[in-house]
Amino acid sequence: MALKDAVAAARNEEGIAVVVAAVKARFGDRAQTGQTFREQHGHTTTYLPTQAPDAVVWPETTEEVSEIVKLCAANRVPVVPFGVGSSLEGQVNAPAGGICLDMARMNKVIVIDADDLDVTIQPGLTREELNVHLRDTGLFFPIDPGANATLGGMAATRASGTNAVRYGTMRDNVLALEVVMPDGSIVKTAKRAKKSSTGYDLTRLMVGSEGTLGVITALTLKLYGIPQAISGGICTFPSLDAACRAVIMTVQMGIPVARIEIVNALQMQAINRYNKTDYPEQPCLFLEFHGSETGVAEQAELFGEIASELEGGPFSWTKVAEERAKLWKARHNAYHAAEALAPEKKALSTDACVPISRLADCIAETEQDIADTGLIAPIVGHAGDGNFHTLVLIDMNDPDEIERAEGFIERLARRAIAMDGTITGEHGIGQGKMAYLREELGGAVDVMKAIKTALDPLNIMNPGKILPA
Amino acid sequence: MALKDAVAAARNEEGIAVVVAAVKARFGDRAQTGQTFREQHGHTTTYLPTQAPDAVVWPETTEEVSEIVKLCAANRVPVVPFGVGSSLEGQVNAPAGGICLDMARMNKVIVIDADDLDVTIQPGLTREELNVHLRDTGLFFPIDPGANATLGGMAATRASGTNAVRYGTMRDNVLALEVVMPDGSIVKTAKRAKKSSTGYDLTRLMVGSEGTLGVITALTLKLYGIPQAISGGICTFPSLDAACRAVIMTVQMGIPVARIEIVNALQMQAINRYNKTDYPEQPCLFLEFHGSETGVAEQAELFGEIASELEGGPFSWTKVAEERAKLWKARHNAYHAAEALAPEKKALSTDACVPISRLADCIAETEQDIADTGLIAPIVGHAGDGNFHTLVLIDMNDPDEIERAEGFIERLARRAIAMDGTITGEHGIGQGKMAYLREELGGAVDVMKAIKTALDPLNIMNPGKILPA
Known part of the structure; x- marks a missing residue:
């Protein structure tokens, strides 16, 4: 993935026009098509160029999400779910345009089951808001990516953070999901039991699917007692x-x-x-x-x-x-703090994750690479998981520096793969790492594609993410 | 599911004849068609009637598994993976005949990575054998279903046991899998990093898929230090x-x-x-x-x-x-001990799992139901997970008792569902619980079917399990 250009895709202008008119008529002020709104919802913390959606809609219920997805499916128009836009690999860009679903109004705590140490919420609630809600219960939700992300977004990108070494990632802490599927049907992936052997693990399939298989409309999460x-x-x-x-x-x-x-x-x-x-x-x-x-x-x-x-x-x-x-x-x-090392530059946060026996080697080689490349790129990491970040500071007006950064990111991805690690521990693939997915996982990518095609035959759910064409 | 009859399916006699002849020619003594072998591999610890495969083959390598699956795919013949046969819901029955793949000879420890607390093994290794291997490392693998099952089988059925409250289930303890897919291709689901956000979580999709999406040929598992x-x-x-x-x-x-x-x-x-x-x-x-x-x-x-x-x-x-x-x-x-309460009867082990706040109610209602029905059925459970078993002792020559047991099992499944729980916490669906899957998960079953059809369009991988026709 070149930093300067995100891949654009063919736009279905006719379908988009129909859907945009329909959502404006149906949702009034809750559907916006102004450029500012649109660009805000494409351009976020990613380093990739903005690819704005054609309209932003703020649904308030699962049924409304289903209605919009059905409308988009009928007209073959892309649907891009949006939390707070803190994803880092272009996950909320709209390369083929379409409708951005901003989940901000679906931010309720549905029910806290304190005896069972779980909570059911809407996807637009942020992790900090959840912990404020839990304040009087003696319980907390530990997963803490850098941003105050929405929990729906965190599930969609399989986020983690500093506590993962003890409490796991979103993979481990989502008990059940409600998902609007690409055909608009509403599916619950699991009941509220702590474990289950009933069929395929759709919860884990949806966690980390980055909105490409459906829109998460409710989550049941594990909670923990605040330590003594x-x-x-x-x-x-x-x-x-x-x-x-x-x-x-x-x-x-x-x-x-x-x-x-x-x-x-x-x-x-x-x-x-x-x-x-x-x-x-x-x-x-x-x-x-x-x-x-x-x-x-x-x-x-x-x-x-x-x-x-x-x-x-x-x-x-x-x-x-x-x-x-x-x-x-x-x-x-x-x-x-890292950004402030060169405030005029753009910060590009990338991550990799290797078996912990290889972490020292991987960081040492990466530091050497940074020195050789002449970039400014400090390193922090969730060492217990073998996961680390480099924040590469890039002058976006300097083509040579951009090229050196691209080369560095590519070598980092390949270095992680060579050490039996992964090109991303917690940021996801989005647009930014599509080019390396097959290098890491080989034929498994074809299995993913078969699943994507089976569940989203029209390719309307966040197209142009995760799976290279 | 009636206890007396497992659903038989149409047999592809012509294809079966071709494949049986081919595996006998290719594998010699490692392919057996005698009735004793065949029945041993259908009739195991399940209460369901035996449905024997047409041949049992003992592959020794991933490539051999791939070869057999390709042969079966070319002739549309079912493939039924087999560990030690300790699954409880008819998972190893062959309702449409076909080839049983007994993984007993693929039982090697491939590599122990002590620094990373993981081990890579072949699927036919049992959990006790693994722990013997680990004896000198100070590490252990905690998941302990009742039987000394193979680790491939445990992954396939998403098994757990008494330690799950602390260490999780197979869902949480499989880092990566090698799988022979229904077309014979060999796929690795993940690298060895402790966490990853690279695309769909195929590891978790395969864990619990009961051999219906592919044959597990290698597993990387998390290990733990033996507590001080x-x-x-x-x-x-x-x-x-x-x-x-x-x-x-x-x-x-x-x-x-x-x-x-x-x-x-x-x-x-x-x-x-x-x-x-x-x-x-x-x-x-x-x-x-x-x-x-x-x-x-x-x-x-x-x-x-x-x-x-x-x-x-x-x-x-x-x-x-x-x-x-x-x-x-x-x-x-x-x-x-429970079996010995009535040694002349057949023991049927069933399980359910509910949020722990409902465990007392669920067990109390179940005890009352047992009393009302006049069955002998003691209860043990993994209480920290809300998971419990009843061992129903049934005189298989007494149609009335069989009918009462069937009614009891059905009510137990529905009781768990009504309490926001699951019809099986750790035994899986197999044949025995197919009838209740949709009651628990509704439209999610259609999503599972779409995935099954996409990955196994010929329906050769352990057909007649999990997903009702």
Whole structure:
């Protein structure tokens, strides 16, 4: 995928005209065709050029979603579901135009089942809004991608974040979905039981399908009790390799670490500059432990022993909420801190994920590649999962820099594949990584295509995403 | 599904004759057509009548599996994958005849990646064999259905067991699969990274598909460090309701219980008779905790407090391996203990799974139903998941008792559905529960059928399972 051009697709002008007129007549102010609205819904946090839809519609019910999808199916017009637009690989672009379904008005908590540790919600609710709703229940939802994304969008892209090493990803935390299928039919993928062996796992098929198989209209999610105690801290290491070896030992010893984030030296520099802190500017792990009072102390101390064995540390940790908040603010600001290294440039966030035994090699080779290519690209990662991000800062007016960045991203994807890893741990394929999907998965892509064709024979659901033509 | 008759399907005699002759010529002694072999591979632990395949073949490589599937596809002959035959709902029956693929010779450990806590194996390896292999690594694979099933079969039926409350089911513990698709092509569903967002989750689609979408020929599985300490014990309660409330509180408090098994009074009676033990014959929980020395003590003590609040207990627990082994032997023998209540009858094991808030109601109504119906049917369950089994003892020569059992099973399935639960938590659909699949999942069944037709247009992969015609 070249950064400068997203692939455009043939537009069905006639069908689009019919559908746009119909949704305007039917939904009034809840259907907008102004350029600003349209561009806002194509151009988001992706680095790819904007491909705006022809109209944006704000449905309020599952039945309305079904009605719109049926209308689009009858006229062979694309449907692009939209959360807050924080996806990173062009997932909300509309290369063949069509209708953007902005789920913002479907943001209700339907029911909290506290005894069962689950909640059923509409897809437009964001993860932070959900946790605010849960405030008085003693429960929380742990999955935390960088953005305050909608939970529908997070399910659609199989998102995860810093807590995944302990709590899993959206794959593990969606119990059931309601989905409007490409023919407008409304399907529930599962009941509310914690496990089931009834037929094909449609829940997991929909999670990560990026809107290409249907529109998620309700989700039942797992919840967790807020831990009795939390401890956390930061630990420096003499090398990335030592930091990665500490991660492997932590996971192998079964320390149930809740967060174990790796940050490279350049990113630590960026953090210090941005937050006016004075952390050592060398490879670090940011850690958090959840459990009982004695449990989190025990975990932190065990980790400290591992760190000192690897000549890292000393590991100073705390149970004090304010101190932990400061620490994690620095980590969560990593994206903005990195951007601030070259504010005139555009930040392109990419990710890869490898078996943790290969993480040190993969990051080291990537750092060398960055140095060789002359790019500015700090690295942070969810080390416990072998997943890391590089934020490549690109001057979009410099064709040479764009080309070097493209080459870097391609080599990163291939490096991950060569290490038995994946081209994306949590961002998804969208438009940006279509070119590498077959390199990673070979003939499995044909199986995906067969499923796509079977469920969406008209190819109206978010066309031009995931599956290369 | 009537117990007395499994649905037979039209046989393609001509194609079968061609394929049987071909596999005999090609595989020699590794292809058998004698009645004993054939019946052994249809008639297993299921209560359903035997429907034998026409030949049993023992492939030794993925390429051989591919070759056989291609041969069957060319002649439109069914392929039925076979592990050890411990599935419970007729999954290995061959209603339209065809070729049984016995995976027993594909039972190698391909590679243990200890640093990454994963292992890649062939599908015919059993779970106990895997754990023997892992003995010197400090790692183990936790999923433990009642039988010593093959790991390929466990993936195919999305099996779980007593540890699922802590470690998840096969859904959560398969990282990647190699699958021979219905056209004979060989597909790898994922790389070895711990998480990924690359396209549709084919791994999870294959897990639980019961051989209807392809033949699993290799699996990469997650492993876990053997806990530093394990504690366990048994705790009686004045009522099933109190026991279930203890389960809910345990889960809600975030006690990371590794096993929390419920056993009803009749099953405790059976256990005492069978093992010559003298446990109180009232509702009990069997528990196990994994963690550090202090962690497992803390967990056990916390649970003890919960139990005493609900007038259960006293909860006596132990870290001594021999005592724990005795305890779990009693629990694991539950099936045979129940059978021994009426050795002349046939045991039919069925399962259901509901949100844990409904578990007490569901078991209580089920006990009442058993009493009303006059059946002998003790109950054990994986309470932390809301999953329970009834072992219905049936005199297969008594048409009236068969009819009562059928009515009971149907009511149990409908009761689970009405409580927002599922007709099977871990046994799968097979032939036995096809009739209730649509009652549980409605239009989702049509989505499954569309996928089946797309991937297996000739309907040769384990036909007559999961999806009602």
